[in-house]
Amino acid sequence: MNDLTDLEGATLAEVARRGxxxxxxxxxxxxxxxxxxxxxxxGAVYPLVRRLTERGYLEAHAASTGKRQRSDYSITPAGRAALTRWLLDADRxxxxxxxxxxxxxLYLDLVSPTEVATLLTEVAKRSERADAPPIFADRPAALCIHRSWWEARRFWLQLISKKPQK
Amino acid sequence: MNDLTDLEGATLAEVARRGxxxxxxxxxxxxxxxxxxxxxxxGAVYPLVRRLTERGYLEAHAASTGKRQRSDYSITPAGRAALTRWLLDADRxxxxxxxxxxxxxLYLDLVSPTEVATLLTEVAKRSERADAPPIFADRPAALCIHRSWWEARRFWLQLISKKPQK
DNA sequence: CACCACATGTAAATGGTTACATGATTCT
DNA sequence: AGAATCATGTAACCATTTACATGTGGTG
Structure with a gap:
């Protein structure tokens, strides 16, 4: 019933997506x-998956090949419930x-307007060529989210470039 | 010369803003x-300020009143240089x-479209009434950043509401 | 078979959260 | 004077990063 951190939520989600x-x-x-x-x-993910398993949100299935043991994980009903709560938590x-x-x-008044302008230009440049990351290649919905997020960012950059100082 | 974390950078900036x-x-x-x-x-900020002082980025000035000792901090030239590097780091x-x-x-396909729609509605509602936080009241530039950020967010919400599924 | 990339971890150090302790100041 | 609140921390715990160790499967 305990709440999930974002890394935990995302981990459950990734397992769920894959089965x-x-x-x-x-x-x-x-x-x-x-x-x-x-x-x-x-160092972050291995211990975390172990913790989620101990809490009953994931289930390990032995899948050894050779001497070294390895595990496949799948999500349990309790894990699915926790994941849904995390996903749909509107406040967060x-x-x-x-x-x-x-x-x-927020601190741009600490450096010169010229330097701020340079920073904004550099950031804008990078946001123009924000390309589709390979992992989303086969996930049209994720790609769409990603692209529209960058579109919104460019929109914001325009807003603040118009009146960079108060 | 070491790079600052974002919490460290923001801390230096806050000290710098105030003198x-x-x-x-x-x-x-x-x-x-x-x-x-x-x-x-x-528990985060007190040790952090101490660390920044040890690194020579902040300078403590004793300012006791009564039995308990207290310190005012100001930024050193080295701290100012580190702050500037952090502020103007375009990559970050x-x-x-x-x-x-x-x-x-990114995981909306794991829950029903109805649930996603509800989530989006709830988030949109909260982003409509995202009010100006009191701390920014006397900082027009910060207020402007804050407001335009939320404007961009509402823009994004519109984008994804049009085609929530691929 | 030697090597290299992939895969599976662990240990030490770092940094942050939560919860507590306690001194100082203001309010009633 | 006692209570509440502001101010200044510390300690224990927890999560994450960094760096390392080691197994394993394919390739020259």
Whole structure:
């Protein structure tokens, strides 16, 4: 019944999407995410999958090949319920999260207008060529979310470029 | 010369903005941020300010009143340089950060379209009444950033509401 | 078979959250 | 004076990063 962290929620979601998956595959998916937030480091994901299993949200299926043991994981009914709660939590979904550009812009009066302009130009440049990440290639819905997010970002950049100072 | 985390960068920026500040004031500022990302917990900020001081980025000035000692902090030239590097780091500023809605939407195929629609409606409702946070009241530039960010978010919500499924 | 990339972890260090403790100030 | 609130921390716990260790399957 305990709430999930975002990494836990996303992990359950990735397992659910696949039906069954190894920890490695999940970690890799995060590592290839276009957001720097999802590091997908082994040291984070392996222990996390273990914890989710201990809490009864995931179920391990032995799938050894050779000497080394490996596991496939699938989501349990309890896991599915927890995942649904996490996915549909409107309060959390409506939060502002962390935005590296927004954070910096709040302090733009600490550097010269010229420097701010340069920063905005650089960011705009990068947001123009924000390409579709390979992981979403076979997921049209995800691609659509991704693309429209960047469109909204470019829209925002235009808004703040018009009146960069108060 | 080492790079700053975002919490460190924001802390230096807050001190710089004020000229001089106590740890308490900084922590409080974060706690009152409209983003849930900036918890501003004492356990995070007090040790962090101490670390920044040890690294030579902040300077403590004793300012006791009575028995308990307290310190005001100000930024050093080295701190100012590190802050500027952090502020103007275009690569980091151009990152996607963490967005709780975006993350959830990537898995919307795991729940029914009805549930997704409800979620979007709820989030839209909250983003309509996203009001100006009190801390920004006396900072027109920050207010402007904040408002335009929410405007871009509403724009995005419109985009994805048009074609919520692929 | 030697090597290299893929796969599966673990240990130490870092940084943050939660919960607590306690001093100082203001309010009634 | 006692209660509430503001201010300043610390300690234990938890999650994540970084760096390492090792197994395994294919390729020259």
């Amino acid at each position: 069954t998956a190894t920890t490695y595959v999940i970690a890799n998916t995060f590592a290839e995410s276009p957001s720097e937030y999802w590091s997908g480091s082994a 979904a409506a939060g502002m999260g962390f935005d590296p550009l927004r954070t910096r812009l | 001089t500040a106590t740890t308490y004031v900084i922590a409080n500022t974060f706690a009152e941020s409209p983003s849930e990302y900036w918890s501003g917990s004492a 500023a151009a990152g996607m950060g963490f967005d709780p809605l975006r993350t959830r939407l």
